[in-house]
Amino acid sequence: MQQTTKTLMMCIFIAALVSSMACSKKQIAPNYAENTGTALELEETDLGAGEFTAIDPSDPILNAIFKNILFNYDQFSLTPQARATLDSIAEWMKSNPRKVLMIEGHCDDRGTNEYNLALGDRRANSAKTYLVQLGVDSARIYTISYGEERPIVNGSSESIWTKNRRGEFKLK
Amino acid sequence: MHSQSMNRKSPALTHTRYAAVLLAACLIAIFLITPAAAKVYIDINAPSATRVPIIVPPFQNTGSQPDAQKLSKRMASIISTDLEFSGLFRIIDHKLLNKTYLRGVTRNQIKWDSLSVTGAEAIVTGAFSVSNNRVNIELRLFDAVQGRFIMGKKYSGTLKEHRLICHRFASEIFRELTGAPGMFETGIVFVMRTGGNKELYYCDYDGSNQRRLTTYNSLTLSPSFSPDASMLAFTSYRAGNPDLYLMHLAQGRTEKISSKKGINISPDWSPDGKKIALTLSLKDGNSEIYTLDINSRKLERITKHWATDVSPKWSPDGKHMAFVSSRSGNPQIYIFTIANRAVRRITFGKGNYNTSPAWSPRGDRIIYAGMTGGKFNINSISPSGSNYQQLTARQGNNEDPSWSPDGRYITFSSNRTGRSEIYIMRADGTGQKRITFGNNEKYDPTWSPIPGK
Numbered sequence A: 001m002q003q004t005t006k007t008l009m010m011c012i013f014i015a016a017l018v019s020s021m022a023c024s025k026k027q028i029a030p031n032y033a034e035n036t037g038t039a040l041e042l043e044e045t046d047l048g049a050g051e052f053t054a055i056d057p058s059d060p061i062l063n064a065i066f067k068n069i070l071f072n073y074d075q076f077s078l079t080p081q082a083r084a085t086l087d088s089i090a091e092w093m094k095s096n097p098r099k100v101l102m103i104e105g106h107c108d109d110r111g112t113n114e115y116n117l118a119l120g121d122r123r124a125n126s127a128k129t130y131l132v133q134l135g136v137d138s139a140r141i142y143t144i145s146y147g148e149e150r151p152i153v154n155g156s157s158e159s160i161w162t163k164n165r166r167g168e169f170k171l172k
Numbered sequence B: 001m002h003s004q005s006m007n008r009k010s011p012a013l014t015h016t017r018y019a020a021v022l023l024a025a026c027l028i029a030i031f032l033i034t035p036a037a038a039k040v041y042i043d044i045n046a047p048s049a050t051r052v053p054i055i056v057p058p059f060q061n062t063g064s065q066p067d068a069q070k071l072s073k074r075m076a077s078i079i080s081t082d083l084e085f086s087g088l089f090r091i092i093d094h095k096l097l098n099k100t101y102l103r104g105v106t107r108n109q110i111k112w113d114s115l116s117v118t119g120a121e122a123i124v125t126g127a128f129s130v131s132n133n134r135v136n137i138e139l140r141l142f143d144a145v146q147g148r149f150i151m152g153k154k155y156s157g158t159l160k161e162h163r164l165i166c167h168r169f170a171s172e173i174f175r176e177l178t179g180a181p182g183m184f185e186t187g188i189v190f191v192m193r194t195g196g197n198k199e200l201y202y203c204d205y206d207g208s209n210q211r212r213l214t215t216y217n218s219l220t221l222s223p224s225f226s227p228d229a230s231m232l233a234f235t236s237y238r239a240g241n242p243d244l245y246l247m248h249l250a251q252g253r254t255e256k257i258s259s260k261k262g263i264n265i266s267p268d269w270s271p272d273g274k275k276i277a278l279t280l281s282l283k284d285g286n287s288e289i290y291t292l293d294i295n296s297r298k299l300e301r302i303t304k305h306w307a308t309d310v311s312p313k314w315s316p317d318g319k320h321m322a323f324v325s326s327r328s329g330n331p332q333i334y335i336f337t338i339a340n341r342a343v344r345r346i347t348f349g350k351g352n353y354n355t356s357p358a359w360s361p362r363g364d365r366i367i368y369a370g371m372t373g374g375k376f377n378i379n380s381i382s383p384s385g386s387n388y389q390q391l392t393a394r395q396g397n398n399e400d401p402s403w404s405p406d407g408r409y410i411t412f413s414s415n416r417t418g419r420s421e422i423y424i425m426r427a428d429g430t431g432q433k434r435i436t437f438g439n440n441e442k443y444d445p446t447w448s449p450i451p452g453k
Helices: A003-021 A058-067 A080-095 A113-133 A156-166 B002-007 B013-024 B070-086 B111-114 B159-178
Strands: A100-108 A141-147 A168-172 B050-055 B090-091 B121-129 B134-143 B148-158 B189-192 B197-204 B218-225 B231-236 B243-248 B253-258 B262-270 B275-285 B286-291 B300-303 B309-314 B319-323 B334-339 B342-345 B352-359 B366-372 B375-381 B398-403 B410-413 B421-426 B442-447
Touching: A003 B189, A003 B442, A058 A080, A080 A100, A080 A113, A100 A113, A113 A168, A113 B262, A113 B275, A113 B286, A113 B352, A156 B013, A168 B231, B050 B421, B070 B121, B070 B134, B070 B159, B134 B159, B134 B300, B148 B159, B189 B218, B189 B421, B197 B218, B218 B262, B231 B262, B243 B262, B253 B262, B253 B275, B253 B300, B262 B309, B275 B309, B319 B352, B334 B352, B352 B398, B366 B398, B366 B421, B375 B398
Parallel strands: A100 A141, B050 B090, B050 B121, B398 B442
Antiparallel strands: A100 A168, B121 B134, B134 B148, B189 B197, B189 B442, B218 B231, B231 B243, B243 B253, B262 B275, B275 B286, B286 B300, B309 B319, B319 B334, B334 B342, B352 B366, B366 B375, B398 B410, B410 B421
């Protein structure tokens, strides 16, 4: 309380001093705006994104089905191999109706972060659209883009970039 | 108003705020009355302005405490480094003169005859003392040819604030001699990789006073300052999805402002501070540009195209937006005119991957990152698409350009040392200077507005 009073006094003093000199110099402090329409910050987690787990590497059947699908440079169209993988995934999803799928869209690290976030989003959605066409309920498919932020392999060579331009699958 | 701002703690820009109030209170003496209409000594718009030779000898310690922190040399060096980087000054080596000739601080003390042999046309003198962890300093600028006092200031601040004091006086010198505001008190916010995450950091424009703004242990990207420097907009995955957040810098408080399905990325504040342009992918991952009204939270769609549209940047008059689109088959820079919703492409023939546009504060140039021969460089072009200039060359990848608020300088990231770091340069590409160091990669710098402007 005493601290507050002290601070307040000091502020009044400074304010008076500042205003008395107002004509002689510019305002130096950043002019912090009054808050408008702001809410208290809440910790919030999107459960849709949070609970998905990577395909168990010790499960040979699931690993054979949920292989990463690969994309050409700066492209989001599905290659014939990607379609073949998605065909198997669609079958599995239809015979495991309680499972929910997360498709992550990724890019290689060439190019610009923001553009790659958009590209990764498109890649994930290409795969989702194809699965929906094959009869998987769209409510069972989530997508997220990580752009170039989550490479499988670090480095700069065509073979590394090829691996990183991918759609990756998680289940819950 | 002042009591509020004083009572709250902020992780960001606290020193600036604190020092600003403090300096406002303590900046007491102006030694002579500054002429009402200051003479402009340097024409900053002249195509080949000659650099004013200026000398900044180490400042005199007039106090009883020894100069344990070597403030004498350091403070003089901060001012010379600022002036040198501006490109309008040539720093004369003070070692050309015997120390005893440089002891003078006031007009009567300076040995004008001996100074003239150095060729200096201006001199900055300083006298300081340190007590109770505070520094008190008088700084003066003289015309060395006429032996005439131009202006002087007295500052008092904590020892930590000595850099701010020097930057402020360098800005005063710049303003006095050019008639344009100096920007040496500005800062840069950038993204740093920490482990598998990315967090936001702040540093002064020269790289000093680095500190962390976020500890989200997540991917945090694309910071953008509000025009009054009070807020930052950015994208973070802290809640799982790439959502858009606002950080109130004075209060150190963050709120989520856009969390649509898909991406909520690449924010850019409108010049009037009322809207944020951003990229959303509301339908099937097709990213389009929108504006978000900060008060009403109303969204307005800007682009409508099957191709990827991303990274909007307002023109300074708020009438246009530069953005990136892949509608030609690969990413190129386009301009959207708000009044008639017309879209035109401005990058042709120079590489097939042009991104990250930034519109100059004067409106006459757009800088961007363009890939040619597998490498990114910073390029500059007029909004009509003419007068192309390449600003960086043969030094790794150079990306993420952002203008200083006065449009005289550019900050960008470069991996020319093998690791991505933050650099600054003049708008013509000269004076390239690395400002960050350490083991972690740094990206996507954004230059702050001039505080209080």
